[in-house]
Amino acid sequence: MSRKFILVVEDNSNHAMLARRAFEKNKMENNLKIVPDGETALKFLFSDEPKPALVLLDLNMPRMDGLEVLRRLRADERTRLVPVVMLTSSNEPEDRQSTLQWGLDGYIRKPVDFGEFVEIIRQLGLYWLRMDDDSEPRE
Amino acid sequence: MQAAPSQTTNLPNTDCKDSEVFCGPIRAAELIRPAGQPNVERGRSLNWGKSALLRYAVALLSVEVATLARMQLDPVLGYHSPHATFFLAAIISAGIGGWKPGLLALVLGELVVRWLFMPNVGSFLVGGDVSQWIGSCTYFVVSGAAIGLGEAQRISQRGAETALARLQDEMSERKIAEEERYRLLLELEKERGRLNGILQQSPVGVIIAEFPSGKVLFGNDEAARILRRSSLASLHAGEPSRHWRGFHADGRPYESGEWPLARAITRGETVQDEEIQVEFEEGGRINISVNAAPIEDPEGRVVAGIMTLQDVTEKRRTQARLAAFSQLGQSLSSVRTPLEAARIIGSIAEELLGWDAFSLSLCETEGTRYQRILQVDTIDGKKCELKPYEEKEIPSRMVRILQTGAELILKEEPLELLTDCVPFGDKARASASLMFAPIREQGSGLGVLSIQSYQPRAYDEADLEVLQNLADYCGGALRRIRTEADLAQSNERNRHLFEEVTRQKRQLEQQIAERRQAEKEVHRLNADLERRVRERTQELLVANQELEAFCYSVSHDLRAPLRSIAGFTQAVTEDCGESLPSESQQSLGLVIQATREMDQLIEDLLGLSRLTRSEMKRQSVNLSDCAQEIAAGLGQRDPGRVVEWVIAPDVVVQGDARLLRIALENLLSNAWKFSGKRAQARIEFGVEFQAQGPVYFVRDNGAGFDMTYASRLFTAFQRLHTMAEFPGHGIGLATVQRIIHRHGGHVWPASEVDKGATFYFNLPANMEAFLYE
Numbered sequence: 001m002s003r004k005f006i007l008v009v010e011d012n013s014n015h016a017m018l019a020r021r022a023f024e025k026n027k028m029e030n031n032l033k034i035v036p037d038g039e040t041a042l043k044f045l046f047s048d049e050p051k052p053a054l055v056l057l058d059l060n061m062p063r064m065d066g067l068e069v070l071r072r073l074r075a076d077e078r079t080r081l082v083p084v085v086m087l088t089s090s091n092e093p094e095d096r097q098s099t100l101q102w103g104l105d106g107y108i109r110k111p112v113d114f115g116e117f118v119e120i121i122r123q124l125g126l127y128w129l130r131m132d133d134d135s136e137p138r139e
Numbered sequence: 140m141q142a143a144p145s146q147t148t149n150l151p152n153t154d155c156k157d158s159e160v161f162c163g164p165i166r167a168a169e170l171i172r173p174a175g176q177p178n179v180e181r182g183r184s185l186n187w188g189k190s191a192l193l194r195y196a197v198a199l200l201s202v203e204v205a206t207l208a209r210m211q212l213d214p215v216l217g218y219h220s221p222h223a224t225f226f227l228a229a230i231i232s233a234g235i236g237g238w239k240p241g242l243l244a245l246v247l248g249e250l251v252v253r254w255l256f257m258p259n260v261g262s263f264l265v266g267g268d269v270s271q272w273i274g275s276c277t278y279f280v281v282s283g284a285a286i287g288l289g290e291a292q293r294i295s296q297r298g299a300e301t302a303l304a305r306l307q308d309e310m311s312e313r314k315i316a317e318e319e320r321y322r323l324l325l326e327l328e329k330e331r332g333r334l335n336g337i338l339q340q341s342p343v344g345v346i347i348a349e350f351p352s353g354k355v356l357f358g359n360d361e362a363a364r365i366l367r368r369s370s371l372a373s374l375h376a377g378e379p380s381r382h383w384r385g386f387h388a389d390g391r392p393y394e395s396g397e398w399p400l401a402r403a404i405t406r407g408e409t410v411q412d413e414e415i416q417v418e419f420e421e422g423g424r425i426n427i428s429v430n431a432a433p434i435e436d437p438e439g440r441v442v443a444g445i446m447t448l449q450d451v452t453e454k455r456r457t458q459a460r461l462a463a464f465s466q467l468g469q470s471l472s473s474v475r476t477p478l479e480a481a482r483i484i485g486s487i488a489e490e491l492l493g494w495d496a497f498s499l500s501l502c503e504t505e506g507t508r509y510q511r512i513l514q515v516d517t518i519d520g521k522k523c524e525l526k527p528y529e530e531k532e533i534p535s536r537m538v539r540i541l542q543t544g545a546e547l548i549l550k551e552e553p554l555e556l557l558t559d560c561v562p563f564g565d566k567a568r569a570s571a572s573l574m575f576a577p578i579r580e581q582g583s584g585l586g587v588l589s590i591q592s593y594q595p596r597a598y599d600e601a602d603l604e605v606l607q608n609l610a611d612y613c614g615g616a617l618r619r620i621r622t623e624a625d626l627a628q629s630n631e632r633n634r635h636l637f638e639e640v641t642r643q644k645r646q647l648e649q650q651i652a653e654r655r656q657a658e659k660e661v662h663r664l665n666a667d668l669e670r671r672v673r674e675r676t677q678e679l680l681v682a683n684q685e686l687e688a689f690c691y692s693v694s695h696d697l698r699a700p701l702r703s704i705a706g707f708t709q710a711v712t713e714d715c716g717e718s719l720p721s722e723s724q725q726s727l728g729l730v731i732q733a734t735r736e737m738d739q740l741i742e743d744l745l746g747l748s749r750l751t752r753s754e755m756k757r758q759s760v761n762l763s764d765c766a767q768e769i770a771a772g773l774g775q776r777d778p779g780r781v782v783e784w785v786i787a788p789d790v791v792v793q794g795d796a797r798l799l800r801i802a803l804e805n806l807l808s809n810a811w812k813f814s815g816k817r818a819q820a821r822i823e824f825g826v827e828f829q830a831q832g833p834v835y836f837v838r839d840n841g842a843g844f845d846m847t848y849a850s851r852l853f854t855a856f857q858r859l860h861t862m863a864e865f866p867g868h869g870i871g872l873a874t875v876q877r878i879i880h881r882h883g884g885h886v887w888p889a890s891e892v893d894k895g896a897t898f899y900f901n902l903p904a905n906m907e908a909f910l911y912e
Contacts, residue, residue, distance in 0.1 A: 012699055012703075014699075014700075014702075014703035014706075014707070015699065015702065015703065015706075018702070018703065018706040018707070018710075021706075021710060089696075089698040089699055089702070110698070110702060111702075112698060112701050112702045112705045112734050112735065112737075112738040113705060113709075113731075113734075113735065113738075114705055114706040114709035114710070115709065117706070
C-alpha cells in the first residue's frame, strides 16, 4: 500500500539535497519523491503512478519552468485537483500574483536559513500528509 | 449866337462856371443843327403898275375914248387939230400905265389920227400938208414930252419909294429877326432841353469838350455816375484827373493826352469802342468802353470833341467770371485732393475778386472738428501759404455761416480784429472786407470758403454771389474728390483684397505644399520615430527585461547558492558539531551569519529596484507626523538610548506618502545610527525657507563624515564607515536620493567629521515635475 507522499520538483541538486534533509529532519523521508525537472514531473504525474498529496514546485527551472508545469497540470483532468505549492527564491509580488492566478494552492519563499526551511516542511507535512489521514494508519 | 466859328476860335481858355457849362448845349445845339438862313419873304403891297395888261388896256381904252371924243369934235374941228384928244389919251395912258402904255397910246393915237382925222382918210400916209406934219410933230413932241416927264417923275418917285421901302424893310426885317431870334431861342431852349434830356437820359455817359482847350463843356449824369463824380465841371479832356487813373487793357497807364476825347479834339481822331480800366483814387476799378469823335463846323474845322462812355465792368466781369468758371470747371475736374481744389479756387477768386487772405476749411462729417485745407495770407506783400492745421472746435462764425449762408462783412476804419473771425496768419492786420461762403454739398455743409481784403469796401453783394458760386463749385469738386477717393479706396481695397486673396492663395498653396512636404516629412519622421521608438522601446524592454532578469538572478540565482551555503553549513554543524573544534564551530556560525546578511543585502537591493518601478501617488504628506512615528519606532527598537528629538511641526509637502516615508526613514535611521555613540544624541528634522523655496533637513550630532567623499554617499553599496563602526549595506542614501529625485527634488549633505551631519532635500512645491511619470 502506497503511502501519501510529496513530490518535490527541484532542478538544483543542492536544494534537492537540502529538501531531502529537511524531510529527514521531520521524519518524512519516506513521504518524499524528488524529480529534477518539469518534464519528469509531468511524466510522473500523468502516469498511472499514485498521485502525490502535494507537489512542491520550484518556479525557476531551466527549459520548462514551474509556471508551465502548473499550467499543464491544471489543464489536464488527471492532475487538475493535485495540490501544488510553488517554492521559489523570488519574493517578487508579481511572481506570486501570476502563479496564484493559475490555480496555485500555496506560495513559499525559499528561505536562506535552513532552520526556517525545516520548519516550513514540517508544517507542510503536517497539513498535507497527516491531516484527515484516517485510512492510513501512521507507522 | 456864339456859334460863329470866328467867335469860338477866339474863346479864351478860362474856367467856366456851371452855368456856362450848361450854356454849352445851346452852342452845341447850334453847332449840331445847321445854321438856318433868314427865311422871311420881303412882302410888297399890290398896285396897278403891277398889271401890265391892265396898263396897256388903259392905253387902248384911252386911245378909244380919245378917238370917240375926236369924232364928236370932228364936226367942229374937221381936219383941224386932229391930235387934240389924243394928247390927253397919251398923257393919261402914260400917267396911268407908265411910259410904255403912254408910248403905245401915242403911236395908236397917231395912227388913228392919220386914218380917220387927217386928209386921206383911210390912209396912214401923210399928205403934203405941212400943218399936218407940224400937227403930228407937235403931237409927238408934246405927248412924248408929257410921257417923258411923267416917266421921269415916276422914276424919281419910285426911287424915293424904294428908299422908303428899303428903310421900312430894314426896320421890319430887324423886328422880324428879333422875333425870329426869340422864337429860335425858345426853340433852341426846347431843343436844348430835349437834347439835354436825351443826353441826360442817354444810357451811355456823354462828355463834350471844346476845342482846343479840351475843357469839358458837358457831361451827363451817367458819365458823372460812371466816373463817380457829382460834377464833371472841372475836368479836362487832355489832362489827368486826380480822382482816377486809366489803364490800357495791357495794364499800361493812360498818359496825359492819350485819353480818347483828347485825341478826338486834338487830332480829329474817331475812337471806337476803346476799353479803359479806370482805377479810382478811393478804391475800386471799373472798365469803361469809350467812343469819341471830333465835332466839326460846316467848314470842317474841329470845334469840339464828344465822348461817350459805358461802364462795362459788369459785362467784363461777367465775361471774366464766365471764362473763369468755365476754366474752373475744367481745372476742378482734374484735381485729386481738396488742397489742389482749394488752390484752384484761391487763384480763381484772386482773379475774379482779388484778396489779401484766403482760407478754405473743411469740417469733418460729424461736424465736431474742422481742418484748414488751405490758408493763404499776405505777409510783407507776398502771398504765403500757411501751414494747414486742425482744430477741435469749429468757430461760432463758421457754424453760423454753415447754417445761415454766405456773409459779407465790410468794416469801416478803424478796423478791429473780430474775435471770432477766421484767424489769418498776419493777425496784426485786420481784414476790412471779409466774405464767407459755406461750401455745401447736397444740402450738408462741408466747410467754409473765405476771402478777405485789407481794403475797405473791396467787395459787394455781387462778389459774395461769385464767392458762393466758387464755394458751390468747390463743394461739387470735393464731392467728386470724395467719391473718387472712395472709389479709388474701394478699388484699392478690392485690389488689395484681390492681391491679398491671390497672395493668400499662393501662400495657402505653398503652405499646402509645405504641409504636404511636412506631412511627408512627419510621416517619414514619425515612421522613423516610431521605428526608433519601437527600437528604443524594444531596447528598453530588453533592458528592462535584462534588469528584471538581473533582479531575478540576484534574487534567485544569488540566493540559490547562498541558500546552499547556509543549508549545508547548518547541516555540517548539526551533523558533526560536537566533533569539531570550537573554533571551527564558531567559523561555521559566522558563515551562517554571513549568509543571512547577504540575504538581507539582496532583499534591500531588490527593494531599491522596486522603488523605481513602483507607481507614484501624489498626495499631501505630513512629514512632521511621519518623523514622529519613525522616531517612536526607532526608540522602541532601542529603548536604552537617550536621544533628543527636535521635530518641526506641521511640515506638509506634496508627494508619494510611501516613498517619502521610506526616504525619511532612511535619513532618520541613519541619523539614529550615526549618533549612536553620542551620550547626548540629538536628531533634528526641520525646514529652512530659502530663496528657491523650502529646504527640509535631517540633522544629527553624530560621527559625521569627510565631505571629500560626499559624492560617494549616494551610490549604492558605497559606505564611508566600516561595518564594524556602523552596520549597514550602503544602500539607504541611494534609496533616499532615488526617492527625492523621483519627486523632482535634490538631496545634498553637509558634514564634518565628528561634528554631525545634515542632509538637506527639497521638493518642488507644485509637484508637477514628478519624474518618471
